[in-house]
Amino acid sequence: MGDMKLTRDPYNLVVTGVGGQGTVLASRFIGETLSAQGFHLVIGDTFGAAQRGGSVMSHLRISREEGWSPLMGKGQADMVVSFEPIEALRVLSDYGNPRTKVLSNTRPLYPSSVMAGQARYPSRQEIKKYIGEISAIAKFFDATGEAMKLGSPVFANTLMIGALSGMNVLPIDSDVFRQVLSGKMSEQKVELNMTAFEIGAALVAD
Amino acid sequence: MFSLLTGKSGERRLMMGNEAIVRGALEAGVQVVSGYPGTPASEIIHDLAQTSKDREMYVEWSTNEKVALEVAAAGSFAGLRALCAMKQVGINVASDFLLHLAESGTRGGCVLVSCDDPGAIASDNEMDPRYYAKFIEIPLLEPGSFQELKEITKWAFELSEEIRNVVLLRSVSRLSHASADIVLGDIPEAGLRPHFKCDGAFIDPMAGAVTTYPVVYKHQLQQGKMKQAAEIFENSPFNTYVGPVQPELLIITSSACNLYAREAVRMLNLQQSVGILKMATVWPLPNCLIEKHLRTTEQVLIIEEGLPFMEENIKVVAMNLVHDIGVKKIMGRHDGTFPAVDGQNPDLIAKAMAKIFDLLYQPVAEDYVALSTQIATENAPVRELGLCPGCPHRASFFSLNRVLKQDNREGFVCGDIGCYTLGALPAGFNAVKTAHSMGSGTGLASGFGSLKKFGLKQPVVSVCGDSTFFHTVMPALVNAVHQDSDMTLVVLDNSGTAMTGFQPHPGIAMDAQGNPAPKLDIPIICEAIGAKVSICDTFDMETTQRTLQAQLDDPVGVKVVVLRQPCVMSPEKKGKKLYEITIDEEICRGENCGCNRFCTRVFKCPGLVWDGEKKMTGINEALCNGCGVCASVCPSGAIQRKEVA
Numbered sequence: 123m124g125d126m127k128l129t130r131d132p133y134n135l136v137v138t139g140v141g142g143q144g145t146v147l148a149s150r151f152i153g154e155t156l157s158a159q160g161f162h163l164v165i166g167d168t169f170g171a172a173q174r175g176g177s178v179m180s181h182l183r184i185s186r187e188e189g190w191s192p193l194m195g196k197g198q199a200d201m202v203v204s205f206e207p208i209e210a211l212r213v214l215s216d217y218g219n220p221r222t223k224v225l226s227n228t229r230p231l232y233p234s235s236v237m238a239g240q241a242r243y244p245s246r247q248e249i250k251k252y253i254g255e256i257s258a259i260a261k262f263f264d265a266t267g268e269a270m271k272l273g274s275p276v277f278a279n280t281l282m283i284g285a286l287s288g289m290n291v292l293p294i295d296s297d298v299f300r301q302v303l304s305g306k307m308s309e310q311k312v313e314l315n316m317t318a319f320e321i322g323a324a325l326v327a328d
Numbered sequence: 329m330f331s332l333l334t335g336k337s338g339e340r341r342l343m344m345g346n347e348a349i350v351r352g353a354l355e356a357g358v359q360v361v362s363g364y365p366g367t368p369a370s371e372i373i374h375d376l377a378q379t380s381k382d383r384e385m386y387v388e389w390s391t392n393e394k395v396a397l398e399v400a401a402a403g404s405f406a407g408l409r410a411l412c413a414m415k416q417v418g419i420n421v422a423s424d425f426l427l428h429l430a431e432s433g434t435r436g437g438c439v440l441v442s443c444d445d446p447g448a449i450a451s452d453n454e455m456d457p458r459y460y461a462k463f464i465e466i467p468l469l470e471p472g473s474f475q476e477l478k479e480i481t482k483w484a485f486e487l488s489e490e491i492r493n494v495v496l497l498r499s500v501s502r503l504s505h506a507s508a509d510i511v512l513g514d515i516p517e518a519g520l521r522p523h524f525k526c527d528g529a530f531i532d533p534m535a536g537a538v539t540t541y542p543v544v545y546k547h548q549l550q551q552g553k554m555k556q557a558a559e560i561f562e563n564s565p566f567n568t569y570v571g572p573v574q575p576e577l578l579i580i581t582s583s584a585c586n587l588y589a590r591e592a593v594r595m596l597n598l599q600q601s602v603g604i605l606k607m608a609t610v611w612p613l614p615n616c617l618i619e620k621h622l623r624t625t626e627q628v629l630i631i632e633e634g635l636p637f638m639e640e641n642i643k644v645v646a647m648n649l650v651h652d653i654g655v656k657k658i659m660g661r662h663d664g665t666f667p668a669v670d671g672q673n674p675d676l677i678a679k680a681m682a683k684i685f686d687l688l689y690q691p692v693a694e695d696y697v698a699l700s701t702q703i704a705t706e707n708a709p710v711r712e713l714g715l716c717p718g719c720p721h722r723a724s725f726f727s728l729n730r731v732l733k734q735d736n737r738e739g740f741v742c743g744d745i746g747c748y749t750l751g752a753l754p755a756g757f758n759a760v761k762t763a764h765s766m767g768s769g770t771g772l773a774s775g776f777g778s779l780k781k782f783g784l785k786q787p788v789v790s791v792c793g794d795s796t797f798f799h800t801v802m803p804a805l806v807n808a809v810h811q812d813s814d815m816t817l818v819v820l821d822n823s824g825t826a827m828t829g830f831q832p833h834p835g836i837a838m839d840a841q842g843n844p845a846p847k848l849d850i851p852i853i854c855e856a857i858g859a860k861v862s863i864c865d866t867f868d869m870e871t872t873q874r875t876l877q878a879q880l881d882d883p884v885g886v887k888v889v890v891l892r893q894p895c896v897m898s899p900e901k902k903g904k905k906l907y908e909i910t911i912d913e914e915i916c917r918g919e920n921c922g923c924n925r926f927c928t929r930v931f932k933c934p935g936l937v938w939d940g941e942k943k944m945t946g947i948n949e950a951l952c953n954g955c956g957v958c959a960s961v962c963p964s965g966a967i968q969r970k971e972v973a
Binding site for chain 2: 212220
């Protein structure tokens with residue numbers, strides 16, 4: 123819980139998914155939490171035509187120093203958090219390296235070419251295998267499914283953030299996270315989201 | 329209280345680049361704000377409009393960027409600080425007035441913010457507006473960090489008042505849309521009273537008329553202001569240098585490239601050999617400062633977003649000094665060190681420096697790159713650009729495409745700017761055959777429609793959105809009527825400026841603050857202009873197609889068809905389904921239908937899925953917005969729609 127060291131400085135986190143899943147919001151929540159804990163943050167979002175079901179990616183540079191680039195160099199990702207499985211593959215091919223750790227939602231969002239029956243979407247087993255081949259550690263869970271159990275797909279965001287904290291790669295303090303949420307939503311919603319956070323953290327614990 | 333108004337001086341807060349610009353403007357006491365939606369600028373006006381609910385400020389979404397700049401200038405002439413924001417191409421629309429404004433001069437600080445999109449992540453063009461500063465002769469500032477987005481915006485108003493001219497401030501997507509923690513300053517008390525003092529002597533800059541006359545005299549004054557700015561820039565704390573006293577390589581950079589360059593230097597561990605001069609006052613160049621740094625090295629690498637603007641200007645300075653300081657090797661875009669097009673990034677810079685220093689730059693082992701690339705290419709299908717489920721444009725382009733094909737005279741559609749620009753792609757059935765700038769579709773159609781007089785036989789159609797109609801389509805429509813052109817304008821009225829985030833426009837009964845505002849009626853305006861006008865609900869495909877065909881059958885004059893249906897993102901519609909859609913599994917025969925999987929393969933609404941197991945079409949409940957259009961499209965009636973109560 124909030125030991126203030128970074129395993130690498132800057133720590134390079136990529137949060138990725140499909141436009142509309144809430145990856146930009148999740149990046150802001152993670153960023154505000156770490157910023158409140160005294161780290162300097164730069165978050166570079168790519169959201170061009172994202173609303174129309176396109177790929178989105180946020181580069182989070184977490185550091186004791188200021189002024190890192192909003193775009194990290196190729197192959198520089200320490201951690202990839204993916205809200206959609208094939209987006210993890212895409213990000214790893216540009217920003218991954220053998221040390222990269224991955225946390226991914228398993229629920230697919232099919233591109234239009236797949237839904238039209240014109241392209242093939244890999245199976246869950248294939249995805250896990252491929253991600254495993256190009257990462258150091260990979261954790262998977264059905265964040266969308268777990269979110270539905272809590273009542274709404276929007277809880278996938280805090281489930282994923284909780285899981286990220288559970289991987290202990292970043293000192294994400296759950297009390298600080300709770301404070302960040304309290305500034306943005308009702309107490310009732312904060313409680314629901316903190317429950318999601320804790321479930322997420324537990325789901326990736328070894 | 330709006331969040332960007334809160335917070336004490338010294339407080340650190342994570343905010344988006346555009347929010348930093350807003351905060352800077354607030355800390356400068358801005359009182360008049362205008363602009364037109366355009367990515368990546370839109371948040372600036374949106375946030376200032378929210379702020380104006382809690383603070384005495386005037387904020388508007390103007391009809392177009394030319395009017396926006398005129399509105400901001402009025403604020404300046406009345407003694408208030410004014411800001412006008414737009415994306416890079418908005419400067420083109422505002423440019424004629426900008427030229428004259430720069431020659432007449434300003435009073436209250438007047439700052440024009442251009443948010444550019446290098447690499448065209450969300451644009452249909454790549455343009456570097458910095459050259460405007462050079463030939464219109466106004467100062468150009470480029471913040472090179474997130475803190476500077478705030479500090480330089482704030483300072484720009486002071487500079488503008490010092491030289492009494494408009495200042496161009498340039499940001500880019502990767503600053504405007506990125507976030508970082510920045511330190512806040514104080515926001516002053518609101519509210520000077522506006523007054524346009526103009527009863528003084530004609531050429532009195534603060535009390536006379538504000539004009540460009542006498543022209544040569546005013547032009548001379550303007551150039552004097554530029555000299556004054558250059559002197560101020562020689563000592564600006566915003567131009568920074570980091571690195572050894574005599575670097576083996578001097579980088580001169582600006583904007584987001586400052587951050588990429590710092591990253592690249594660190595990646596290659598070249599801090600002892602490479603110095604970075606970050607220029608924030610990019611035009612006019614402070615020549616003495618540039619000379620001072622040119623003297624310290626033999627090699628210079630210029631890193632900037634867009635065209636080689638700074639590179640060319642620095643080469644002029646270097647050439648003028650050549651007898652004194654010798655020949656310097658200046659690298660950048662002109663010599664091929666960097667590509668001539670597309671955005672900058674840390675890897676391009678690292679590769680360039682690796683070549684200069686004869687180092688190996690290989691951030692990741694080759695076998696990892698090969699394996700990960702292969703895996704991604706084979707297993708991660710690309711997400712194509714498409715229209716939302718329930719988008720009225722899908723229905724409109726389907727109808728237009730069908731009618732033009734059945735008409736069989738090679739009719740075509742001239743496109744314009746908005747979500748409906750996607751009409752040029754498969755998502756819009758490739759119906760759109762030309763796409764350029766705002767309002768240009770109807771101008772082109774006016775031209776094509778006049779070619780009928782000497783033999784063009786193809787039916788001519790243009791499309792535009794409801795916001796685009798007011799922006800620049802109206803003059804083109806007037807032209808078409810007056811020139812007796814034969815064409816049909818289809819106005820795709822989805823009740824808002826959708827592509828940029830659903831801002832209001834003059835056709836919407838709401839202003840930037842969300843308060844009620846007078847609404848202009850597009851069909852009535854078109855009738856007044858002299859066009860023959862029809863109105864249809866685009867989801868009623870049958871009536872729409874009959875109406876469109878009737879316009880094509882009428883060979884003479886200007887016809888307007890207004891296709892109405894709110895955007896899925898519209899507050900009117902959000903969340904409400906018109907129909908429940910189901911597939912009748914008795915009727916849908918999948919591959920055996922003979923329709924060639926028309927609905928999923930051609931119509932391609934994301935709400936429709938090809939069910940590989942059942943071997944027929946299915947509905948994606950999570951995505952379907954219940955518009956019911958697919959039911960009209962299925963040739964065998966397998967798609968059922970039931971009205972939602």
